[in-house]
Amino acid sequence: KNQVEQSPQSLIILEGKNCTLQCNYTVSPFSNLRWYKQDTGRGPVSLTIMTFSENTKSNGRYTATLDADTKQSSLHITASQLSDSASYICVVSPLSGNTPLVFGKGTRLSVIA
Amino acid sequence: DAGVIQSPRHEVTEMGQEVTLRCKPISGHDYLFWYRQTMMRGLELLIYFNNNVPIDDSGMPEDRFSAKMPNASFSTLKIQPSEPRDSAVYFCASSQAQLNEKLFFGSGTQLSVL
Numbered sequence: 001k002n003q004v005e006q007s008p009q010s011l012i013i014l015e016g017k018n019c020t021l022q023c024n025y026t027v028s029p030f031s032n033l034r035w036y037k038q039d040t041g042r043g044p045v046s047l048t049i050m051t052f053s054e055n056t057k058s059n060g061r062y063t064a065t066l067d068a069d070t071k072q073s074s075l076h077i078t079a080s081q082l083s084d085s086a087s088y089i090c091v092v093s094p095l096s097g098n099t100p101l102v103f104g105k106g107t108r109l110s111v112i113a
Numbered sequence: 114d115a116g117v118i119q120s121p122r123h124e125v126t127e128m129g130q131e132v133t134l135r136c137k138p139i140s141g142h143d144y145l146f147w148y149r150q151t152m153m154r155g156l157e158l159l160i161y162f163n164n165n166v167p168i169d170d171s172g173m174p175e176d177r178f179s180a181k182m183p184n185a186s187f188s189t190l191k192i193q194p195s196e197p198r199d200s201a202v203y204f205c206a207s208s209q210a211q212l213n214e215k216l217f218f219g220s221g222t223q224l225s226v227l
Contacts, residue, residue: 031213043117043204043218044156089156093213100146100169101213105155 002027004104006090012110017080021107023073023090031095035064035075038087038106047075047088080111119205119219127227131193134222136205137186144212147180147190148204150221156204162188163212195226 004025013019025033032051036044048057048064050073057064061084063076077084090104118137126132138145147159160170162182170180177196182188192199202223206216 034215041220043206043220044216045218046215049215098212100158100161101216103156 002092002094002099002102004090004092004102006088006104006107008107009105010108010110012112013080015080015082015111015113018076018078019080019109020077021075021088021090021109023075023104025071025073025090025092025102025104027092027094027102028071029095030092032093033064033066033073034091034093035062035073036089036091038089040086044087044089077109082111082113085109085111117205117207117217117219119203119222121222122220123223123225125225125227126195128196129194130226131191132195132199132224132226134190134203134205134224136188136190136219138188138205138207139217140186142207142209142217144208144214145182145188146206146208146216147188148206148218150202150204159190161212192224195224197226200224200226 007022034049035047037047038044048059050057050066052068061078066073087106087108089106092102120135146161148156150156159172160180165182180190202221204218204221206218208214208216
């Protein structure tokens, strides 16, 4: 069964600190993996996309990594800001064109002053 | 473009009542999805449409749930009768030309069934 597991479930960090969120998946084969950011009371918004051949991709203070061999991805946030407080959802796209996306349950990040 | 528009933002109703959630996808997007989000289960796909045609409704929990897409710019998700366990946030999302492209989500409808 296609699954995406994220850890930790929740995380509290001080403003200015770094953090890393983890995503393990069983979807195989897959075409891409996305990280979405979901602010409270809003819908998720795509942050990054990585194909199976990519190892690292950055978007400002966000850096995503992918290890297709171990089926693991991480999202690293550098110099966190209060506005980074949100849920971060890992989403894997199966290679099969008619199989919908597989979502993780997300990591709830709280950045405090 | 205004993005995906959902209404209402909040809905509070009593058990047994009919609830209708509405969605306007981004113009030009071929796919429309309805998701339900809870703390316990995360985002769950309920149903999706391609060019207004329902493709996969296997995620619809019960016959009490139904969805329609009468045209490319409008979709509804109906629950009749509603039950307290239906309380959740319901999201509509659309994507452009392929099933697993980037999704654009609306702001969701927070449903509370008392």
